[in-house]
Amino acid sequence: xxxxxxxxxxxxxxxxxxxxxxxxxxxxxxxxxxxxxxxxxxxxxxxxxxxxxxxxxxxxxxxxxxxxxxxxxxxxxxxxxxxxxxxxxxxxxxxxxxxxxxxxxxxxxxxxxxxxxxxxxxxxxxxxxxxxxxxxxxxxxxxxxxxxxxxxxxxxxxxxxxxxxxxxxxxxxxxx
Numbered sequence: 237x238x239x240x241x242x243x244x245x246x247x248x249x250x251x252x253x254x255x256x257x258x259x260x261x262x263x264x265x266x267x268x269x270x271x272x273x274x275x276x277x278x279x280x281x282x283x284x285x286x287x288x289x290x291x292x293x294x295x296x297x298x299x300x301x302x303x304x305x306x307x308x309x310x311x312x313x314x315x316x317x318x319x320x321x322x323x324x325x326x327x328x329x330x331x332x333x334x335x336x337x338x339x340x341x342x343x344x345x346x347x348x349x350x351x352x353x354x355x356x357x358x359x360x361x362x363x364x365x366x367x368x369x370x371x372x373x374x375x376x377x378x379x380x381x382x383x384x385x386x387x388x389x390x391x392x393x394x395x396x397x398x399x400x401x402x403x404x405x406x407x408x409x410x411x412x
Contacts, residue, residue, distance in 0.1 A: 283383050287376035287411030293403045294330070294388035296358070296365035305367075306399055308392035311357045312371050316348045318381035323348050327374040328356055333366030348375075348384075376411060383407075 294310040312330075316323050325348060328341040341356045348354055358365070373386055386405035393399065 284380040285383050285410055286378075286380045287374070288383060288407050289409040289411070290373040290375075290386050290405040291408045292371040292373060292386055292388045292405040294358075294365075294369050294371050295367055295390050295401065295403070296332075296369045297367050298392075298399065298401075299367065300394070304394070306392050306394045308390040308399065308401070309358060310365075310369065310388055310390045311355055312373070312386065312388050313353060313355045314348065314373060314375075315353045315385040316351060316381075317384055318350050318377070320350050321377055321379065321381045322350060323375050323377045323381060323384060325354065325373070325375050327372070329372045330358065330365070331370050331372065333368035338365055338369070371405075372408075373405065 292312060294312060295308055296310055297305050297307050299305045312328065314325065314328075325342050325346040330338040330341065332338050339358075346354070371388060375384060388401075388403040388405075390401045390403070391399065
């Protein structure tokens with residue numbers, strides 16, 4: 237009898253103490269796998285929008301110490317972060333250091349499926365785009381979706397050294 241009473245007291249104590257866990261602490265299931273808990277934080281980095289104009293720095297060359305420079309091959313990757321809605325790329329423009337249009341990559345609107353990615357490669361890197369080159373991307377959606385992740389990826393080499401950089405896009409304008 238005494239053993240059964242102790243087991244009941246231990247179980248009651250575990251239930252009471254288990255309900256006192258601070259909010260935001262991840263629960264663990266008996267199998268050791270993380271439990272699923274509601275996220276109570278901010279969604280500040282997950283904006284729902286229906287279109288934007290994005291500025292993306294994309295360097296065609298970088299300068300090393302001593303004044304030498306390395307040519308880079310830039311590309312731009314556009315990831316649709318929406319899991320159930322498409323977005324439409326309206327414009328992807330590449331500009332050089334002086335703000336002169338180098339190339340328009342989207343001749344007509346291009347639909348990007350949910351969770352799909354489109355990559356545009358600069359075909360002739362180092363032909364005058366320069367250290368201050370950039371892309372301007374315009375996109376839209378039929379309804380508010382999570383904003384896409386847009387990054388420039390640059391790679392290059394000099395001798396036995398390889399270089400790679402990622403440059404995230406910045407919102408210039410929100411579209412209604």
